[in-house]
Amino acid sequence: MTVSNAGDSGLVSLAEGLNGSPHDAAFAARMAVSVLIVDDQAGLRESLRTLLVEHGYRVELAVGGRAALARLERAPAPDLMLLDLVMPDMSGLEVIRALAGRSLETRIVVLSGDPSFDHVKQALTQGAVDFLRKPFEPEELCSTLARVCQALELERRARSAERRLAQSERLHRFMVDNAPDMVYLLNPQGCFSFINDRAAALLGWPREALLGRHYSVVVAEQDLDLARFVMNERRTGDRASRDVELRLRSRLVGRGDQAHGELVVEVTATGIYGPGEGGRQGSFLGTYGIMRDVTERKRAQEMVRYQAYHDLLTHLPNRALFRDRLDLAITQARRNDCRLAVMFLDLDRFKVVNDTLGHTVGDRLLKQVADRLRNCLRAGDTLARFGGDEFCLLLPDLRSHDDAAGVAQKVLDRLSAPFQVDDHELFVGASIGISLFPDAGESVEALIQSSDIAMYATKGRGKNGYHFFAPEMNEKFSSLLVLERELRNALANDQLEPFFQPQIDLDTGSIIGVEALARWRHPERGLVEPLDFIPMAEETGLIVQLDRCIQRKACRAVAAWRRQGHGDLTLSLNVSACQMEQPEFVDGLLALLEETGLEPEGVKLEITESAIMREMELIVPKLRHLGARGVRIGIDDFGTGYSSLSYLQRFPIDTLKIDRAFVNDIRADGDDASIVNAIIHMARGLGLDIIAEGVENELQLRYLQEQGCHQVQGFIFSRPVDETTLQRCLTLGFDEIRRVAREVSTG
Numbered sequence: 001m002t003v004s005n006a007g008d009s010g011l012v013s014l015a016e017g018l019n020g021s022p023h024d025a026a027f028a029a030r031m032a033v034s035v036l037i038v039d040d041q042a043g044l045r046e047s048l049r050t051l052l053v054e055h056g057y058r059v060e061l062a063v064g065g066r067a068a069l070a071r072l073e074r075a076p077a078p079d080l081m082l083l084d085l086v087m088p089d090m091s092g093l094e095v096i097r098a099l100a101g102r103s104l105e106t107r108i109v110v111l112s113g114d115p116s117f118d119h120v121k122q123a124l125t126q127g128a129v130d131f132l133r134k135p136f137e138p139e140e141l142c143s144t145l146a147r148v149c150q151a152l153e154l155e156r157r158a159r160s161a162e163r164r165l166a167q168s169e170r171l172h173r174f175m176v177d178n179a180p181d182m183v184y185l186l187n188p189q190g191c192f193s194f195i196n197d198r199a200a201a202l203l204g205w206p207r208e209a210l211l212g213r214h215y216s217v218v219v220a221e222q223d224l225d226l227a228r229f230v231m232n233e234r235r236t237g238d239r240a241s242r243d244v245e246l247r248l249r250s251r252l253v254g255r256g257d258q259a260h261g262e263l264v265v266e267v268t269a270t271g272i273y274g275p276g277e278g279g280r281q282g283s284f285l286g287t288y289g290i291m292r293d294v295t296e297r298k299r300a301q302e303m304v305r306y307q308a309y310h311d312l313l314t315h316l317p318n319r320a321l322f323r324d325r326l327d328l329a330i331t332q333a334r335r336n337d338c339r340l341a342v343m344f345l346d347l348d349r350f351k352v353v354n355d356t357l358g359h360t361v362g363d364r365l366l367k368q369v370a371d372r373l374r375n376c377l378r379a380g381d382t383l384a385r386f387g388g389d390e391f392c393l394l395l396p397d398l399r400s401h402d403d404a405a406g407v408a409q410k411v412l413d414r415l416s417a418p419f420q421v422d423d424h425e426l427f428v429g430a431s432i433g434i435s436l437f438p439d440a441g442e443s444v445e446a447l448i449q450s451s452d453i454a455m456y457a458t459k460g461r462g463k464n465g466y467h468f469f470a471p472e473m474n475e476k477f478s479s480l481l482v483l484e485r486e487l488r489n490a491l492a493n494d495q496l497e498p499f500f501q502p503q504i505d506l507d508t509g510s511i512i513g514v515e516a517l518a519r520w521r522h523p524e525r526g527l528v529e530p531l532d533f534i535p536m537a538e539e540t541g542l543i544v545q546l547d548r549c550i551q552r553k554a555c556r557a558v559a560a561w562r563r564q565g566h567g568d569l570t571l572s573l574n575v576s577a578c579q580m581e582q583p584e585f586v587d588g589l590l591a592l593l594e595e596t597g598l599e600p601e602g603v604k605l606e607i608t609e610s611a612i613m614r615e616m617e618l619i620v621p622k623l624r625h626l627g628a629r630g631v632r633i634g635i636d637d638f639g640t641g642y643s644s645l646s647y648l649q650r651f652p653i654d655t656l657k658i659d660r661a662f663v664n665d666i667r668a669d670g671d672d673a674s675i676v677n678a679i680i681h682m683a684r685g686l687g688l689d690i691i692a693e694g695v696e697n698e699l700q701l702r703y704l705q706e707q708g709c710h711q712v713q714g715f716i717f718s719r720p721v722d723e724t725t726l727q728r729c730l731t732l733g734f735d736e737i738r739r740v741a742r743e744v745s746t747g
Contacts, residue, residue: 660694
């Protein structure tokens, strides 16, 4: 059977050849292929469509060349086009020429009834992929279309593979170039054959300038030997390099080729080998490596290590590093049968500077002290800051006792010159304790403790000097350690309680306020006075915990008395600078008042002048906050510190308390009471309340009353008494108060 353009007889014969069923697999494979039949003869178009549809093609028809071009303007374009060359409106060659230059995937198979090959040749050279000469057999048509479809599918697959490969390469390149790590390839000679953008940027080289150059150009000189086995790795598998640290030289951009910084990287590298034969490894092709920049991590680790072993203010070794070096020095001294010394140094008068001028000036003074002490050291000596104003010196390899004494005297001489901090000329001395190995101990702990004991001995004998440790010093120091331990137990076991000293209004003769003072009810020693444990509490930092304990109990007692009818009673609380410097001081105090039920108006905080001046910028805003909530502020021991009108006007102060030292100066002739008079008149001028403490006799009482000071406290009325005794006194006049107080004190 043939297909021709000979009219109906050809169509009949074509139809007769379509009785067979197509193969299912081929049919299904062609279901997705679309064919545009372009012919001006209706009968041929229909017979071709019938044939192709039965073989699984999707078919469209176009009547002539112009209709075909119009169809090709619309997407999607057909996969195949059966194009008749001879048509009245527009020839097949004209259609092919019109499609030239368009990026169409449509494959053209020309149908020609012309016996000459000339037109077919032109069609094939201008874009057609195959041809069929009319008349043709259906099998020939199907075979031709199948061949064209197969070629089209192969082309499409190839293009798709190319696109995927190009996309994969772009993605791979993007991932490599934008990776956080440096990626490189070396050829067998150790020269860079590839380097990603990250590496080029960190190393400070343009990529093109680094390609072809030997890896040693970027390796720090001290690590060249290591790099030979790491960067240019030839091993593979588990034996290859993993996370080996290496230092690289990085060119500093804009500073010339000779200016270099340093990077620290972790290198992971493996050798690359070609295919081998018989299970053997092929030839070495180069090295693939990844370098991770760990410079910042190393710097952070070094900073953490530095901070762990150094004092950040003075940059001296701290206690931990000193102990390590002392331990090593002891080992060497035993081995070499020689001596060493540990010197414990505590600055004299530093606390005065810190309290009066503040921590900023104190810190700058400590830096200058550290600089001077460094200049006293020999090679091999160690100077460490133990904290606060305490330093420790390690003097290894001493010949004699006199060597340590010479260094101690040198330290004292260097510190004797004045220090200049801003506009302040400051003087500090040093109390030094010296322990010798092996006489004063053979361990780190023993030598440090012995030098500390000797330092306390120096302080006890007038300060600003040095003493060597002697065994008899142990007993006194041990008692201090026992006291600290017992004080901690006292806080844990609730052995501290407030005592109250009445504050008397001389006009009414009644108690208008009480000052809470700490007492320690020791289970064995009885009632312990403040002077026996408050200095220890301040030195060990227990003062904050102690203050809070006394304040809580005192607030609870006064709140109860106010509810019982003494609504005007005021509680005076002594507040240490350490407590005020706590971040939670204000919120903690207000929470305590709420917890105990004491109104803020019933509290007066008594603060020393030196405490305010110690951290003025920190403390004054806290006092203003409390003042705004109703808490009253009083200056304790007024007249012993700054006592200037400028700070009295700036600070939220309600009351001045005249120090007992000035009250003691009141004599019968009145000549020595000028400071008392000045304080009273100053308070009046500023509209402040005034109270005198330490009033012990009638002369002092009358004088204060005559000068207009009507609020007093002191032994003339009562010593500090416990809560029960104070409650008995609240409803009494001052004569009865004195009687009750005497009864309590005598028995």
